[in-house]
Amino acid sequence: MPSASRATAPSGPTASAHATPTGDDLVRRAAEMRPLLIERQAETERRTYYAEDVHEMFREGGFYRMLIPRRYGGLALPFADYARVLVELAHGCAGTAWCFGLAAAHALQVGSYFEKHVQDEVFGDGEFRAASVAAPGVVARREDGGWRLDGTVGYCSGAPYSTHFVGQALVHGLPKEEQARRMLLYIAPRSEWTMLDDWGGDLGLKGSGSHSIRFDGGRIPADYALEGVDMISVDVDGGTPGYALHGDALYSGRSMAPFTMTLCAITVGAGYAALDAFEEELRTRRTALPPIVPRLTDPDYHRWYGEGLAKIATAEAALMRCATEHHALCERTAAGGPPYSAEEEVRLGAIAREAMLQAIAAVEGPLRQSVGAGVLDDGARFTRILRDLAMVAAHRNTVMREPLYRVLAGLRLGLA
Structure with missing residues (x-):
């Protein structure tokens, strides 16, 4: 029988990859995969990222183009x-x-905050x-009319x-008190950095391609860097270059809330995967204590399954509500109304973060505590999901929830 946690992957024909796919088309293709x-999964973890043929499926299917502007062959689909x-x-x-999601998502930042000639070059080949x-793991020095980049950055998910x-x-060279205020937001082509072979030893998300990258005299043009722009809080008061260029509201928003929603979506999906693994045990195993049925x-198993489903579905509902409000x-x-504010961004991020915690709690609570030790073999699907979610719970975005509660309160109350 199909899983009750979500609709089973469709078995009907897939739309041609050469047609312009809709959001529903891509959701269906993702389910079919x-x-x-x-x-x-085991192979992906050993490699530390998904295989070349999966990468080609993403390319041919249009997945990487979801947030790229239409003028460059992208789909410019709503973030939802x-x-x-x-x-x-x-x-x-x-x-x-x-690995896919944290690389493809950043088309939104480039499409929103950089000028046309930069986008023409960065997006130009499709x-x-x-x-x-x-x-900021990199130091930038002004050199030859551009910037020289040196340093190593860890956890670059999607780097492969x-x-x-x-x-x-x-x-480089700024007084310490000015460095944070005048940080650069920059784009660097693959030719200017080297990916290190240092991922795969962490507890979970072993297949996420979260390798470090190293800049050793990397060079970018001056206009590939935006001075004084902090990607975790981009002020869009006065509009964005992306909206002026594309006329699409998708490129007029802030960036940190969508990033948190990206993490949340992956967490919710992992929650549904855990629910599927729990259901498989539900359908194939018997109770451990009398009466053996x-x-x-x-x-009791109905209650544990139902609690897990309710919590994960609630997290998904909160995620989609955030995505709708972000849009x-x-x-x-874009219409010239009150600009998307820092308070609104922090609030949406806080909701998405709470949804992540809800999904994690559903897996670590009623599902893990009742699935049985026999399911927790090292290579088992349920065990892999537990390891992945442990990494999500330890991610900087997740552990920042306490200080961000204070930030949200300060913004709402009008305090500095």
Whole structure:
């Protein structure tokens, strides 16, 4: 029988990859890939990123083009569609979804904040994927009319298939008190950095391609860097170059809320994957204590399954509500209304973060505590999901929830 946690992957014909896919098309294609992604999970973890043929499926299917502007051959789909696709991919393999999702998502930043001639070059060949890290692990020096970049950046998820890197750099020579205020937001082509072979030893998300990258005298043109722009809080008061260029509200918004929603979508998908693994045990195993009956008929297992489903579905509902509101705020900004504010961005991020915690709690609570030790073998699907979610719970975005509660309160109350 199909899983009750989500609709089973469709078995009907897939739309031609050469047609312009809709959001629904891509959600369906992502669901159709689920059996393959599950089958390949161990292999993906050993490689530390998904295989070349999966990469080609993403390319041919239009997945990488979801957030690229239409003038460059992109689809410019609403962020809600992107989130739905990530949920489906993570329902198969969270590591694959993380590696894909954290590289493809940054088309939104480039399409929003950089000028036309930069976008023409970066998006021009129709190929764009960019790992990105907000922490400024690189030092930038002015040199030959551009910037020289030196340093190593860790946790660059999606680096194996990235064509670019989008990051933050501290400007060499500035007084310490000015460095944070005048950080660079920059784009660096793949030719200017080297990916290190240092991923795969962490507890989970082993297939996420979260390698470090190293700049050793990397060079970018001056206009590939925006001085004084912090990617975690981009002020869009007065509009964005992206909206002026594309006339699409998708490119008029802030960036940190969509990033948190990206992580949330993957977490929700992993929650549904855990629910599927729990259901498999429900349908094939018997209770451990008398009366020994099929778990499928036991009311306690019904309660644990139902609690997990309710919590994960609630997290998904909160995620989609955030994505819808994000789009509305982008449209309001584009229409000349009150600009998308820092408070609104922090609030949406906080909601998405709470949804992540809800999904994690559903897996670590009623599902893990009742699935049985026999299911927790090292290579088992449920065990892999637990490891992946442990990494999500330890991610900087997640552990920042306490200080961000204070930031949200300060913004709402009008305090500095």
